[in-house]
Amino acid sequence: MSTATRSLPRTIGAHAILLTxxxxxxxxxxxxxxxxxxxxxxxxxxxxxxPTPKTFDLIGYTTVIGQGDxxxxxxxxxxVTVGSLFFVLLFGAMAAFALSEYRFRGxxxxxxxxxxxxxIPIRLATVAILQLMVASGLxxxxxxxxxxxxxxxxxxxxxxxxxxxxxxxxxLKNAGRIDGLSEYTIFFRLVLxxxxxxxxxxxxxxxxxxxNDLWFPLILAPSEETKTxxxxxxxxLGQFVTNWNAILAALSLAILPVLILYVIFSRQLxxxxxxxxxx
Amino acid sequence: xxxxxxxxxxFRWHIAIFxxxxxxxxxxxxxxxxxxTLQLSLFRNIDQHQVFVGLGNxxxxxxxxxxxxxxWNALRNNVWFxxxxxxVQNPIGxxxxxxxxxxxxxxxxxxxxxxxxPTILSFVIVGFAWKLILSPLWGVAPHxxxxxxxxxxxxxxxxxxxxxxxxxxLVSVWQFIGIPMMLIYAALLSIPDxxxxxxxxDGITGMSQFWKIKLPLILPSIGIISILTFVGNFNAFDLxxxxxxxxxxxNYSTDILGTFLYRAFFGFQLxxxxxxxxxxxxxxxxxxxxxxxxxxLFLIQTRLRRYQF
Numbered sequence: 001m002s003t004a005t006r007s008l009p010r011t012i013g014a015h016a017i018l019l020t021x022x023x024x025x026x027x028x029x030x031x032x033x034x035x036x037x038x039x040x041x042x043x044x045x046x047x048x049x050x051p052t053p054k055t056f057d058l059i060g061y062t063t064v065i066g067q068g069d070x071x072x073x074x075x076x077x078x079x080v081t082v083g084s085l086f087f088v089l090l091f092g093a094m095a096a097f098a099l100s101e102y103r104f105r106g107x108x109x110x111x112x113x114x115x116x117x118x119x120i121p122i123r124l125a126t127v128a129i130l131q132l133m134v135a136s137g138l139x140x141x142x143x144x145x146x147x148x149x150x151x152x153x154x155x156x157x158x159x160x161x162x163x164x165x166x167x168x169x170x171x172l173k174n175a176g177r178i179d180g181l182s183e184y185t186i187f188f189r190l191v192l193x194x195x196x197x198x199x200x201x202x203x204x205x206x207x208x209x210x211x212n213d214l215w216f217p218l219i220l221a222p223s224e225e226t227k228t229x230x231x232x233x234x235x236x237l238g239q240f241v242t243n244w245n246a247i248l249a250a251l252s253l254a255i256l257p258v259l260i261l262y263v264i265f266s267r268q269l270x271x272x273x274x275x276x277x278x279x
Numbered sequence: 280x281x282x283x284x285x286x287x288x289x290f291r292w293h294i295a296i297f298x299x300x301x302x303x304x305x306x307x308x309x310x311x312x313x314x315x316t317l318q319l320s321l322f323r324n325i326d327q328h329q330v331f332v333g334l335g336n337x338x339x340x341x342x343x344x345x346x347x348x349x350x351w352n353a354l355r356n357n358v359w360f361x362x363x364x365x366x367v368q369n370p371i372g373x374x375x376x377x378x379x380x381x382x383x384x385x386x387x388x389x390x391x392x393x394x395x396x397p398t399i400l401s402f403v404i405v406g407f408a409w410k411l412i413l414s415p416l417w418g419v420a421p422h423x424x425x426x427x428x429x430x431x432x433x434x435x436x437x438x439x440x441x442x443x444x445x446x447x448x449l450v451s452v453w454q455f456i457g458i459p460m461m462l463i464y465a466a467l468l469s470i471p472d473x474x475x476x477x478x479x480x481d482g483i484t485g486m487s488q489f490w491k492i493k494l495p496l497i498l499p500s501i502g503i504i505s506i507l508t509f510v511g512n513f514n515a516f517d518l519x520x521x522x523x524x525x526x527x528x529x530n531y532s533t534d535i536l537g538t539f540l541y542r543a544f545f546g547f548q549l550x551x552x553x554x555x556x557x558x559x560x561x562x563x564x565x566x567x568x569x570x571x572x573x574x575x576l577f578l579i580q581t582r583l584r585r586y587q588f
Binding site for chain 1: 291293294296297298300301302304305307308309310311312313314315316319371374375378379381384385386389390391392393394395396397399400401402403404405407408409411412417418419422423453456461485506510514516517520521537540544545554557558561562564565568569572
């Protein structure tokens with residue numbers, strides 16, 4: 001094609017812009033991680049150079065690990081995220097199956113009702129949620145967070161999963177029915193395994209906002225016992241405003257697990273977004 | 280079939296059982312509290328009793344100088360926060376997506392992955408990392424400006440009333456640019472090759488191909504990212520809270536509705552928390568977001584032509 005002859009300058013231009021933006025996107029992350037391995041003098045005298053043997057220092061990490069109860073916070077975050085994820089996926093898939101598989105009166109209305117939560121953020125209900133949690137004695141428990149995040153994740157999960165479940169072949173399900181399988185067996189044995197890739201997509205979408213949320217841990221579960229990593233990091237950073245080594249080390253410790261998970265799942269996530277799930 | 284002969288089918292319990300958990304949790308934790316919050320905004324706590332005051336709380340919020348000064352300030356700031364996102368985040372997102380989607384571009388997977396990294400980081404990390412970078416104490420920002428000979432432009436942006444909000448909006452843009460980029464990228468990929476080839480046959484290539492062929496086809500996706508940005512911005516809280524604290528300093532110049540709601544509801548320092556006023560602010564945010572979503576659904580989405588291939 002004729003494009004090949006005139007595309008060289010264009011390609012170089014495209015790469016130049018994309019590289020520049022990639023640098024802007026990654027620079028703060030790299031800067032923080034790089035400087036977390038330096039001594040205090042190194043951080044201030046040469047902020048833009050990688051740690052050298054002269055400036056290398058792990059003092060920040062030893063402070064953080066000695067002071068903050070990060071392992072415990074980490075556990076809390078893990079419990080909350082995995083717990084909510086389990087319920088969002090299970091309940092979401094069940095509801096999506098009911099909506100996409102059966103025709104019944106109120107089907108569309110129910111779909112719209114559940115989709116309401118995609119646009120209206122649950123955060124606006126905080127005042128009454130706190131009252132509800134106080135009344136049921138769930139304040140400062142991880143259960144409260146799991147419940148809230150389950151409700152928060154369900155609308156999008158139902159929406160995306162029902163799109164995918166419509167694509168599962170009817171013949172397969174009907175063959176199952178003729179063989180005498182119950183509707184529950186058809187759902188758990190036939191349909192769920194087939195939509196597993198889209199479940200992974202929903203899982204990633206649901207997980208990131210839950211893991212990173214600051215608002216609900218701050219309001220519903222701020223006690224020492226139930227702090228999540230995000231809240232713990234926030235308070236820790238507030239206390240150590242002047243200890244730059246500790247701050248940079250804490251930031252790096254908070255970035256790394258997310259970054260590692262992202263690198264593992266990025267293909268899944270990007271395929272999910274680009275497969276038209278959010279059409 | 281047997282079921283068709285009978286006039287009425289038996290109640291299909293499995294449908295109810297499949298729907299029940301999701302509907303129950305969603306209704307109990309989200310819809311009812313949302314309704315409860317809206318209801319609370321009509322009451323006021325007088326001598327430990329909730330007394331119905333109609334729209335009294337809203338009158339206080341709009342008219343009583345103790346509240347209204349902060350409220351209008353937060354609303355104005357929030358609108359500016361949104362404008363910056365629309366003007367900076369979405370055009371850059373579209374540009375990056377257009378570059379990424381050009382065929383035969385090498386390393387596009389790498390660029391995609393790298394540019395999306397900030398989006399997955401928590402606000403705490405983003406807020407603090409940028410606070411450090413922009414801090415005059417550390418000197419990274421002036422150092423970088425020095426490379427391009429613009430060191431004289433540097434001021435402690437986050438500490439100056441006139442710049443702080445814009446600086447934080449740009450940090451938020453930096454964080455979320457991955458979302459419009461990905462959605463537009465997906466939309467561009469879904470344009471069929473025949474359309475592009477037909478355009479090339481007619482001699483429409485390069486920039487004019489983007490403006491005349493591709494842009495009209497991705498308008499629905501631009502509509503979606505606009506409404507997502509709108510909802511996200513009028514619901515924002517975390518970044519301001521981590522970077523500037525609940526008081527949204529300097530001198531409330533970065534206060535947006537989310538931080539205002541937090542202070543009203545929980546109280547901060549000398550101010551006592553007031554659930555009813557919190558609910559009132561949440562109701563206003565609800566109405567703003569609902570209004571935006573309705574404008575999108577009824578005015579924008581119906582006018583955008585959807586092309587089916």
